[in-house]
Amino acid sequence: MSRSPRSCSRILTTCSWLILGLTIASCQSERSSGPGSDSVASPGSGSDSGSNYDSDYGPDPRDLEFMQVSDEIHVAFRPVPLRYWVEGNVTIILNEQDVVVVEGSGTDRSAEQVIGYIRTLTENPVSVLINTHGHGDHTVGNSVYRREFPGLEIIARPETRDYLTGSGIGYVKDLAQSTESRKARGHEEIARLEREQPPGYEAVVANLRQYYDRDIDIRQVAYAMAEIVPPTMTIDRRLVLHREHRTIDIRYLGPGDTNGDLVVFLPEDRMVATGDMVVHKFPYGYSRYPLEWIETLDTLAMLDFDVLIPGHGEVQQGKAYLSDVRRLLRYVQDEVKLAIDRGLDIEATMAAIDLSTFKDQFAGNDPVVRYYFDEYFAAPHVRRTYAALEARRVE
Numbered sequence: 001m002s003r004s005p006r007s008c009s010r011i012l013t014t015c016s017w018l019i020l021g022l023t024i025a026s027c028q029s030e031r032s033s034g035p036g037s038d039s040v041a042s043p044g045s046g047s048d049s050g051s052n053y054d055s056d057y058g059p060d061p062r063d064l065e066f067m068q069v070s071d072e073i074h075v076a077f078r079p080v081p082l083r084y085w086v087e088g089n090v091t092i093i094l095n096e097q098d099v100v101v102v103e104g105s106g107t108d109r110s111a112e113q114v115i116g117y118i119r120t121l122t123e124n125p126v127s128v129l130i131n132t133h134g135h136g137d138h139t140v141g142n143s144v145y146r147r148e149f150p151g152l153e154i155i156a157r158p159e160t161r162d163y164l165t166g167s168g169i170g171y172v173k174d175l176a177q178s179t180e181s182r183k184a185r186g187h188e189e190i191a192r193l194e195r196e197q198p199p200g201y202e203a204v205v206a207n208l209r210q211y212y213d214r215d216i217d218i219r220q221v222a223y224a225m226a227e228i229v230p231p232t233m234t235i236d237r238r239l240v241l242h243r244e245h246r247t248i249d250i251r252y253l254g255p256g257d258t259n260g261d262l263v264v265f266l267p268e269d270r271m272v273a274t275g276d277m278v279v280h281k282f283p284y285g286y287s288r289y290p291l292e293w294i295e296t297l298d299t300l301a302m303l304d305f306d307v308l309i310p311g312h313g314e315v316q317q318g319k320a321y322l323s324d325v326r327r328l329l330r331y332v333q334d335e336v337k338l339a340i341d342r343g344l345d346i347e348a349t350m351a352a353i354d355l356s357t358f359k360d361q362f363a364g365n366d367p368v369v370r371y372y373f374d375e376y377f378a379a380p381h382v383r384r385t386y387a388a389l390e391a392r393r394v395e
């Protein structure tokens with residue numbers, strides 16, 4: 001099932017950028033809310049404010065599931081994380097007198113489900129909501145929390161507040177206006193896959209059709225209704241919340257997926273919620289700070305934890321997955337550096353770098369995961385690493 005370096009690089013160059021715009025938007029996400037939005041729903045039901053719902057394409061993309069990580073720590077997650085229009089994990093921290101939530105969800109409906117779930121666990125209010133970064137799949141649901149919990153503080157880095165009060169989050173409205181052109185580009189990619197028939201392409205086509213034939217319409221409605229609510233409190237390097245028997249240590253360790261990434265470290269619980277600087281099953285490759293990102297992950301690895309709650313994907317026991325990610329990013333950086341030293345341009349660099357061993361390690365034999373390893377990680381990350389190293393040489 002492993003692709004040759006040549007076919008891998010061909011995929012990187014031919015199809016990655018068709019989808020990149022959507023991918024970034026997915027990674028940055030959506031929400032619907034505000035006037036006309038629905039009331040809090042019970043877990044698993046949710047308000048169906050979206051239109052064009054067709055269950056032939058599987059569950060509503062905004063529907064979440066929940067897992068209990070320990071007595072007082074729960075995680076909300078979207079099953080099948082590698083559907084277009086990704087949805088950030090949410091960490092729920094139950095304290096004696098309040099609830100602290102990490103990530104605001106990507107739509108009203110998903111935020112409503114998280115709040116509905118919390119209300120099955122406790123009568124305590126959510127007093128603090130932490131946005132690890134600004135992307136919409138972690139923040140579009142902020143307004144639901146603001147509406148439901150008067151006095152709520154929404155905590156983030158200043159960069160995240162700038163992003164949510166400036167043009168950064170503008171793609172939410174842009175996406176609502178450009179559904180048809182995006183559908184056309186998506187169907188071109190589906191046609192390419194059906195024409196070229198790479199191994200396992202049927203599963204990839206089914207995955208893409210779920211988005212372009214159904215989910216994109218739900219997203220369009222959600223985005224059109226979106227009300228962006230920025231953080232109410234920004235922090236520099238560290239803010240520590242003290243609860244009865246828990247410390248909630250909110251840290252800025254350096255740039256990761258964005259320049260404003262926070263991590264939330266729970267020393268007594270021996271857990272950390274990382275936002276998108278760590279994503280499972282493979283990292284998202286869109287960071288504009290690819291060199292600093294590695295250093296930030298090195299610092300993260302020094303924290304004393306047993307459980308890592310990533311921005312997307314499965315909760316990780318121990319530090320093995322984090323080590324795998326650090327190794328992958330370092331390999332890319334070393335290889336790109338060598339290519340630049342040899343005088344290769346970006347296209348030649350992308351063709352020269354062989355990530356097949358890592359692709360096997362991270363994606364296994366699943367054709368959908370392998371496809372997105374190329375699309376979400378390899379193509380953007382090699383390009384951004386190349387640009388960052390070139391910029392550093394110029395300096």
Ligand SMILES: [Zn+2]
Pocket residue numbers: 027028086087088135137138276311312
């Ligand atoms: Zn995300």
